[in-house]
Amino acid sequence: MVTTKNAITKYGNLPESARTVPLSDKQLPPEIRTRCIASLMILKNALILGGIDPQLNFLETPNVRREEDELIKGYAVVSSHLFNKSAIDHPKYKDKIYISDPVLEDGQFEKGIFCLPGNHKVLNSRSLDDLKKAGKPLVGIHWSNESDTLAGLGIKEMEKGPTMDCIFRMINAGRADWVPLGFHNSKDLSVQRDGITLVPVKGIKIALTESRHFIVSKGHPDGKRIFEALQKGIKIMRENGLITQLLTQGGFHCRATKDWKIINSENVIAIK
Structure with a gap:
């Protein structure tokens, strides 16, 4: 897995109890409270539900854009961060990466x-x-x-x-x-x-007016297997509400600002 130093550090600081998957939709570990950890745990949990026991070996990069480069080269199989649609739905990536189903829909972030x-x-x-x-x-x-x-x-x-x-x-x-x-x-x-x-x-x-997705390397030997498991797990987590719970606890959604005015609401395709 390729990710940033910040995400690696925050994951390393989690107690072992917070790293356990599959996660329960009844009570999430309170330590999962930042966006980078929420997306990483969505990824890890989805893989488990999709039939793969992920042994996380991190490849560190200085920023999220470098994560794309490492995946394109096949040096890593998946990124722990979520990418907005326009950044990855590009002809130069067509034969290089798999794009997961949306984890965040248009307007949700x-x-x-x-x-x-x-x-x-x-x-x-x-x-x-x-x-x-x-x-x-x-x-x-x-x-x-x-x-x-x-x-x-x-x-x-x-x-x-x-x-x-x-x-x-x-x-x-x-x-x-x-x-x-x-x-x-x-x-x-x-x-x-x-x-x-x-x-x-x-x-x-x-x-924000774009959906966000995980990306998986087509050049990595485990890419197809990881992608298929990820897609299966995302569907299960979407249906049982766990994705929404993790996104909320991680800060993609905020209960305290639920009633605040969205000043670009006319430009958002769908707010869910």
Whole structure:
């Protein structure tokens, strides 16, 4: 399996009880509470349900885009991260990777508008027009889904950062005013990184306008077997509600922001 150092570290910090699969839809381990761990455990659980006992051997990469490269070359069989449809549904990948059924449907991955706690101009935004006037957004250089979503709202000027650490530092330094981030299930919904705290604008959020999928290498000798098991397991987990539970606990969905206004709802194909 290919994944990032961050995911490997977080998985390594899980107690053994939280790594056990198959998971029960009655009670999920509370330690599964970040997006990278939720997607990894969806993958691991789906493989078990599909008939494969996964022995996780990690190939570390510096970022998610490098995961694609390793899979295309056949150096790894599957990635633990979820990829948005446009990034992988491309002719150059057609004979290189298998694409799983959607784990996140169009519009299901919601993100908040995060800024520094003292940026009251952004924090006082209650609509898209307010947000446009409040300042410049920042996205990651590989965040094509977020960039396209913001562009669809008429936001053309964006700063871009290479890593999440850089993004937090750029916001802190005033290079940009806000960044779309997934919600964390902390009590105040704040997120911290490298000593920098960002908080969400209350009451508004965006829904990303693409589905997200696992990808499996066609060049790896175990690729077809892994893909078929994964597809079977995803179907079972979809039917028993376990995928939704893991996505919610991991922060792809957030109960605390359920009633917040989606400012790009007209652009979302389907919100489920």
